[in-house]
Amino acid sequence: MIDYHIHTNLCGHAIGEMADYVKEAISSDLEEIGFNDHLPLNGDSGKEQNLSMAFDELPHYVSEVMNLRKSYPEIRIKLGIEADFTPGTESYTRELLTRYDFDYVMGSVHYIGEWAFDHPGERKEWDSRDVDSVYKEYFELLRKSARTSLFDIIGHCDLVKKFGNRPVGEISKDLDDTAKVFKECGVAIEINTSGLRKPVSEIYPSCEILQVYRKYDVPIVFGSDAHTPDDVGRDFDKAVSLARQAGYQEFVTFENRNMKHQKLDDSKSIVSSQ
Ligand SMILES: [Zn+2]
Ligand SMILES: [Zn+2]
Structure with missing residues (x-):
């Protein structure tokens, strides 16, 4: 099994040493992990706000992953990065991404306009919005x-x-359109177990949504969104049964930004809930 969503203390809101995340992954019998810390936000305000690593910490992040790869040959360690998507920052992100040989880049929407809709500090804003x-x-x-x-x-x-x-109206057309676009663009989606640790208490995405992505044959990866070593591989038994329930028989891995398919059954270990 793989965990492609592991943060580090560089982003300012995760704890523990990078090696501790690797050790936890090895003891949980994961075959492959990917560090996926937050790419520096445009303008370098990310560090001040404890949202991302600083611009000048990126080389250190990359070299640390390379060092860990050498120190822990018993597990495959991928170099990933979680890059925020906000319209208008594409060329900044594109330029930054060309500097290193990432195995994969995860694009994440955390902002609607200026509003960080998933940030606990900005939760009140929901009261004045139409869901x-x-x-x-x-x-x-x-x-x-x-x-x-x-x-x-x-x-x-x-x-x-x-x-x-939760939305009151129908979202099925939006879901369908989104899944179609994902398929056309060749992106994979992430089954992310951190939602179980959040007020919603549900994996991202829900089974209903995952079934739509399955219908359009959009590939999946697995991620815990670990911000502490203990969370590595957390609730992956639930993630795998969700994937199966939605009809998936495969997941994908990445190397040098190339996608490879793997059967769910081949995955030697599935980490259980802790
Ligand atoms: Zn995120
Ligand atoms: Zn994350």
């Missing part, structure tokens, strides 16, 4: 993010539900 419009804008941003061709994987693709805000 259906928020969902519409969110799905539109997901489609835009895939169309940039900057990303291999789209992260936690129903994050908008994090605090339990």
Whole structure:
């Protein structure tokens, strides 16, 4: 099994040494992990706000992953990065991504306009928003993010539900359109177990949404969104049964930004809930 969503203390809101995440992955019998810390936000304000690593920490992040690869040959360690998608920052992101040989780039929508809709500090803003419009804008941003061709994987693709805000109207057309665009653009999506640790208490995405992605044959990866070593591989038994329930028999891995398919059954270990 793989865990492609592991943060580091460089982003300012995760704890533990990078080696501790690797050790936890080895003891959980994972075959492959990917560090996926936050790419420096445009303008370098990310570090001040504890949202991402600083611009000048990126080389250190990359070399640390390379060092860990040498120190722990018993597990495959991939160099990933979680890049925010906000319209207008594409050329900044594109330029930064060309500097290193990432195995994969995960594109994540955390902002609608200036609003960090999943940030606990900005949760109050939900009270003054129309939930259906928020969902519409969110799905539109997901489609835009895939169309940039900057990303291999789209992260936690129903994050908008994090605090339990649910749409009243139908979202099936938006979902269908989004899944079609993802398929056309060749991106994978992430089954992210961190939602189980959030107010919504549900994996991202829900089974209902995952079934739509399955219908359009959009590939999947698995991620815990670990911000502490203990969370590596957390609840992956639930993630795998969700994938199977939605009809998936395969997941994918990445190397040098090339996608490889792997049967779910071949995966030697599935980490159980802790
Ligand atoms: Zn994220
Ligand atoms: Zn993350």
